[in-house]
Amino acid sequence: MPRVLAVANQKGGVAKTTTAAALATAFAQAGRRVLLVDLDAQACLTFALGVDAEEVTTSSHDVLLGRPLADSVVRTAEGVDLVPATIDLAGADAALMVRPGRDLALRTALASVADDYDDVVLDCSPSLGVLTLNALAAADEVLVPLAAEMLSHRAVGQLLDTVEDVRRILNPGLRVVGLLPTMVDLRTSHAREVVADLEGRYGLPVLRAVPRSVRVAEAPTRGRSVLTTSPRSAAAAAYRELAAELLAGR
Numbered sequence: 001m002p003r004v005l006a007v008a009n010q011k012g013g014v015a016k017t018t019t020a021a022a023l024a025t026a027f028a029q030a031g032r033r034v035l036l037v038d039l040d041a042q043a044c045l046t047f048a049l050g051v052d053a054e055e056v057t058t059s060s061h062d063v064l065l066g067r068p069l070a071d072s073v074v075r076t077a078e079g080v081d082l083v084p085a086t087i088d089l090a091g092a093d094a095a096l097m098v099r100p101g102r103d104l105a106l107r108t109a110l111a112s113v114a115d116d117y118d119d120v121v122l123d124c125s126p127s128l129g130v131l132t133l134n135a136l137a138a139a140d141e142v143l144v145p146l147a148a149e150m151l152s153h154r155a156v157g158q159l160l161d162t163v164e165d166v167r168r169i170l171n172p173g174l175r176v177v178g179l180l181p182t183m184v185d186l187r188t189s190h191a192r193e194v195v196a197d198l199e200g201r202y203g204l205p206v207l208r209a210v211p212r213s214v215r216v217a218e219a220p221t222r223g224r225s226v227l228t229t230s231p232r233s234a235a236a237a238a239y240r241e242l243a244a245e246l247l248a249g250r
Contacts (some may be wrong), residue, residue, distance in 0.1 A: 036076075051223075
């Protein structure tokens with residue numbers, strides 16, 4: 001079975017999509033077979049990897065409603081496979097709510113391609129709804145990116161409570177691999193204070209911070225990850241190091 005990593009935080013704007021794309025690319029560059037799943041109706045990951053959501057005929061929404069996952073896979077320029085998202089996902093919570101086993105729909109779909117991949121990376125929606133519950137129920141590991149800002153920090157506790165609920169009811173093997181500070185400028189006292197507070201508050205590993213960089217913001221306009229567009233940047237180096245740590249930990 002592939003290892004399934006959910007990149008999750010219900011707070012938006014914390015670099016979930018950037019992190020998912022970068023880690024998947026780093027895994028692929030290490031010779032791994034990688035599948036990305038976009039679970040956000042905004043389809044930011046889909047756009048960031050050069051796929052036009054307006055031209056997608058089947059998506060993660062269809063997969064959650066029972067269509068074979070393999071029918072929705074798109075090959076990207078980064079060498080990873082992608083199950084793209086469309087705006088249809090905005091109605092997925094309501095569509096799944098009336099279905100039996102609704103929280104296990106993604107786990108069931110991923111089982112059908114278990115022999116095809118070494119790693120699956122899930123880019124979660126910025127909410128704690130049915131889509132995120134599906135991701136957590138399907139995942140082996142959760143990575144929590146958060147901006148080095150107090151408002152982003154405050155959302156972590158809510159997510160960890162949800163992770164504990166999922167672990168107790170749906171997925172006892174789920175574990176949090178760590179908190180990932182993103183868009184960090186350690187020259188500011190506020191960023192340093194937030195990172196220091198993380199280290200003592202949650203009892204979880206605080207991973208190497210990803211520095212703030214305009215190179216990260218530029219990458220999606222080229223339909224690639226920062227590891228490809230700016231491979232020598234500090235942000236790319238941080239993501240490569242994180243990917244190596246995650247692979248070594250398995």
